Amino acid sequence: MKFKRCILAIAVVLFATSNLFAHSEEIQPDFVEELMEQYFEVQQALAADNFAETQTAATQYTKILNLQPALSMKPSIIKIKRAASKLRKADDLDHARVAFQKLSTEMQSLVEDVGIKRGTLLYVARCPMAFGNEGGSWIQADTVISNPYLGASMLRCGNIDALGKSK
Template structure:
């Protein structure tokens, strides 16, 4: 009877540990996935030319990155994300925000290619005038670097699935 009880205890313990490991992994993946909609919010604010909203959304992005485990995004990429989003959050100038958005986009593209950030396709766009990329949830070009001045300048260069 003691042997049966001991075996049941060992099996139960292994299932509990496996369950915790799955929750931990899922939690890490959720952290990375949560960054993409926040990035899109920054992009959309820049498309509309709203410097105040772009700064506000960048601060939300900074807060999310700060609460993300470095194992999820990688230490180097986390540092780059924080650097560019932090500068964007502190800026009140649309031109400056768009400059920092280019660096933020480079880091987000690297993250999107390394991790599955969405069940939906993620489109990598390219602006030939700015010579910079950005991510979008839709194929239609809405350029965050020039906003209404050159809203449709750019093209899809890759679909990240």
């Protein structure tokens, strides 16, 4: 009887753990690439201090997320949806930038786990001066810094590292 309980407990733990970390089998690089294309639109709008374009890009980003209802209960997608919703509902650039920071964190995790199809590298940029010198990171498609957190006032502030190769 104890053996059966032990096996059952192990099975439950393995199932729960696989649901937390195994999104790479269900979330495909094509989908992540679609998300990244729209993510870059948001990033560039924030870097240009353009709130209207930020809202438009965030709305489009949310639409792409909603095209995959089968993925909507994946923990990583839930976190991304929350961040995207806050970004879309932001009432000014400052709030949009805070929401974008959370979205960037979640997207970096997703890209590292799943990858994208494109044949190039993605980059993680970090500005140590963002958010009152607490710093903030984001993903970029190239090595020219376009700071979404400080915009035109410090557009090129930051350093950059490769995120990883695409799949």
